[in-house]
Amino acid sequence: MLSEFDIIRTCFDQPGLTAEKNDVVRQGIGDDCALLSIPQGQDLAFSMDTLVENIHFPASAPAELIASRSLAVNLSDLAATGAAPLVFTLGLTIPEADENWLSAFASGLRSAASDFNCYLIGGDMSRGPLTVSIQVQGLVARGKAILRNGANPGDKIYVTETLGAAGLALQMFKGKIAGLAEEEKEALQTAFYQPVPRIKAAIALSDYVSAGIDISDGLLADLGHICTQSQCAAIINLADVPLAPLVEKFLGRQQGRIHALSAGDDYELIFSVPQDKEEALLRAAQSLPERLICIGEMTRLKDNENAVVCLDETGNKVKIENSGYTHFKERG
């Protein structure tokens, strides 16, 4: 049977997946610690996310897709900070050393690693229930990181691309969506397992942004974090929330918007932009493949009111019940 040392050597320590030594990567896989020389004037940004079977993905999911999703959701945290990906560590817990599964997992990881220039530099392998812990490390020019606490009343609120497809995929996995064509199933599966971390967009726009976060738990919940840390409130114009086409098709516009506000897993970015930087932001955005959509505005925090207020087309407040995913309550 393969030992963890064999597994690391045969499946993981391979070109295109592991970090090569260079001026920054001083020591990679195979020692007690990895070593990085951070270039002068750069800060190290890092974030750890753990994905657990049957919580973050169905246990039956293809290993390649578990791997690509695990790396992508971590890279999305670097994007939210405006950092360029560098290397990642992997803590992989697996019930048994199944070579086919492991080589499919490594292959999914290699493909995501090359796509986003973020290579494996170390980690740990254990026996146990399937759990994938990844920590991504990235670089950001000192003082240039996008944080959650910089928004001010009057700043415009933007999101990248469209929302709700990954959440719809979760409903599909549960058999709750009928009548999907084969290519629609595939599109939803891709939205869930291969979200695109908006790294280039974040780096291109970071000079014009006052605060930002990636939408992992749901737009309302994640915008709520910006509000809390920036001591602001926010108004969202429901009609402007960009829906993934399949969300509009299968849930309708009304229900789709509510879904898009509370569903997580899309890993689009939401950020605030001071009005005097909006023009420059939109100019910079022209060179990006991602669309940017203005969906509202940061406002002053008032007592006795939710930080995030949603308005319908006529300006009336709409109450959204399920405001996002938390781990220790049941998903709605």
Place this chain on the structure above:
Amino acid sequence: MLSEFDIIRTCFDQPGLTAEKNDVVRQGIGDDCALLSIPQGQDLAFSMDTLVENIHFPASAPAELIASRSLAVNLSDLAATGAAPLVFTLGLTIPEADENWLSAFASGLRSAASDFNCYLIGGDMSRGPLTVSIQVQGLVARGKAILRNGANPGDKIYVTETLGAAGLALQMFKGKIAGLAEEEKEALQTAFYQPVPRIKAAIALSDYVSAGIDISDGLLADLGHICTQSQCAAIINLADVPLAPLVEKFLGRQQGRIHALSAGDDYELIFSVPQDKEEALLRAAQSLPERLICIGEMTRLKDNENAVVCLDETGNKVKIENSGYTHFKERG
């Protein structure tokens, strides 16, 4: 019920446990990424270890002890590299949000964090089978890291302190050791749950050391990693292997030595020292609380021979069957 955000705020985001902002820690808990400004001339050393219930510790273990062991075994990797601890991230997966358990876990973590000057800077919390992933980050002067690949034939092999107590604790947990007094039970429990990462020793001795590793999987297995990466062999004089007193008492000297060579979990250091630096090493060691014991010598690698050879008092080779812990074979 507590959400993960409540848990982080009430249990984990507290003085003495979380990293405070300073010239190095630019952003701690509460954003998408943590941010570090690495001082000039220093490299960042980091290592991730995952601990899974019923694999790395009994599920019934007290939460404080699970926490202290989880941090200590990670810090031991920094020690093996000669790096000074800085901050750690925590990926905690728990089956339910039990406030008592969580506050005990946080308390054990705080105590280990203060003992070793390594503070919490971020992480992730999920629902699932109890799993603790920690990544430690530390600093080491550029070019001064202790690696596994620097040993040469003729270098002396040293270990810190005594071996086998943590392995004996594992046998105690399984009810295999009879006649232990209460204070002996406690001593073994401490050896297993609160191993002392040999950080100060490693930093004090790093100038005199050619290669090093911490003993997590067993002396023979871990010394084997030094041999492989340094393309050397090693001779161990069995009579010189320092046994924990309780190991000698309960297993006898003969059996105790075999146990001490293959049992993991002690987290002592083993390192190679060029002979012309031995005197300086021993002088530097005088100011340390840890004893250093010379147990053998690095040699040239010969074909058709195990890299690590054990000799008894009369110079005869002794074959040790169980050479260390691997995850995907049963523990002997």
